[in-house]
Amino acid sequence: MRIVLDGMGSDKFPDPEVEGAVIAAREFGDDIILTGDEARLRPLLETHLKSATDAKVEIVHAKDVVEMGDKPAFASRQKSENSMAVGLQWVKDGKADAFVTMGNTGAALTNGLFILKRIRGVKRPALTVLLPTRKGRAVLLDIGANADCKPEYLLQFGIMGSVYARKVLGIENPRVATLSNGEEEGKGNTLVKESAALLKKSKLNYIGNVESKEFFAGEAEVVVTDGFTGNIFLKTSESVASFMSDSIRENIVKSPLTTLGGLLVRPAFAAIRKQMDPTEVGGAPLLGLDGIAIVGHGRSNARAVRSAINVARIAAKEKLLDAIRAELAAQLSEAELAEAGNE
């Protein structure tokens, strides 16, 4: 398998990318292609490789870099040879099986739409994550690609998310729910109510609304929401988790006895951290693009880069795109499939 990795995406690029690429190439035996400034990437790569045959990591030069402050549209048009665009082009041309970046989500989406285009019938790609629940993991989408959504988008998120749950979590008929401010039917804002009506009529295993509590209880395997709400949900989860960890740490060191206790409970905390850890969860696919594109966290370390590469490999190995194409064809009418392309 060949995975192309944006070498210039993370907040601390290119160190996490180069090291992560070497780790992944060694562990998985895949070819990793790093895109970016060759003059920076090459010497760094040399320091990580133990021998000429240690890990199959290539470098493809890309002269432009998407900066954090760049507007996504600017980045994809004016910087057409940015490290994302060069990588995505490799996927488009069939020279790589999947693309991975730790860069700006907006730029990845804009570059992705420009180069890979959408799968036929898809109205909007959705940024999709797997989150831990009490019963395992659940798929949440959209977590940030589309701040404003229409009910038809949420229906499609349900279709694509169900395929993802089947392929990645191995769940044959995943339960699909709308994230809402109440479980009862009729709860929600206008978008949720209208989306619920569409989902109910669909062939999906739609179970209605879930609140955050039911999400974490694992009552659905696929939860759909607009990208604004999904982003707030995800970031609130992360923030509360670290707010609590910090508070626990501060309260523990306040007395000698609790400090001792803190040392003893350390293994328990390590287990939880691993479960909640974004570096273990890996990257988020932009489902709906006509090519596998995975976005990892900007704060990723090498380990998190390796996890994002693993998400890409699994998606490619499971032929995720073919499955999404088949499912859209099965659930949408020919008119709906043709219509999306004109939006």
Added chain:
Amino acid sequence: MRIVLDGMGSDKFPDPEVEGAVIAAREFGDDIILTGDEARLRPLLETHLKSATDAKVEIVHAKDVVEMGDKPAFASRQKSENSMAVGLQWVKDGKADAFVTMGNTGAALTNGLFILKRIRGVKRPALTVLLPTRKGRAVLLDIGANADCKPEYLLQFGIMGSVYARKVLGIENPRVATLSNGEEEGKGNTLVKESAALLKKSKLNYIGNVESKEFFAGEAEVVVTDGFTGNIFLKTSESVASFMSDSIRENIVKSPLTTLGGLLVRPAFAAIRKQMDPTEVGGAPLLGLDGIAIVGHGRSNARAVRSAINVARIAAKEKLLDAIRAELAAQLSEAELAEAGNE
């Protein structure tokens, strides 16, 4: 001071209400008026009172009860003598200074709008909470009164929330922010972008967008959002906190050493629980109603009922409504003040 308390609101009514009323009456020396089914309330009250002068708690009979499954509009119209309506009428008639319920938020809002009406100029009342942050506490609104909002509502939430922060937290010129999916200007969905433009032009101390992380870091004292997003934010915070607590507990009891450690860190956890505990945080005012109305959690125990009563007392003592009236008059034009009444 006289506080009227819905005796039939909580999930386990009327026990928490009756006990909470007695605790509050004793602690604060206020008169508490319990509304509801006198035949149920009276004997329960007798069991809690140690003497005839122990605590000043009266009972006012209300023949109807708002059930959990009742539609709010039905509850307020068909059950016009429900325990909420009777209590709100006491506030309306000037016989009590504030109203408190642990019941359904939707029914409290509908009953409140019907009986108390809105403060002149207010388009929509907002359910408002104080949440803990790293720097103290912050006001968040709306957390559930209005699932769909317009930019003008968020501007008004900013005005009312600023008054609340000044009166309750003692912050003279609170920083106001919009909850968004990114801090940078221009981030957000359409509602956030349009609200930001209005807030920027206002006399409020508007600092722009905050994400969940900045919320908990205490970067703003007032954070405005639509009731759907605010509700998701609040419930996600609660869910993650209890998800983490449960995970910590389960991981701690897995080995004898971590179990011992768990016993030693117990005081540290108690401190955090107290900080995060909804029974300590108390009730949420429906800001914008022309009368003080506080909604507590359905799962409240007596201690939480007492906290909600305390929120009501402080609002009344601080003359919150007069301050909101004055601030709306200072920040809105005469046309805007007159217009809201016609909506």
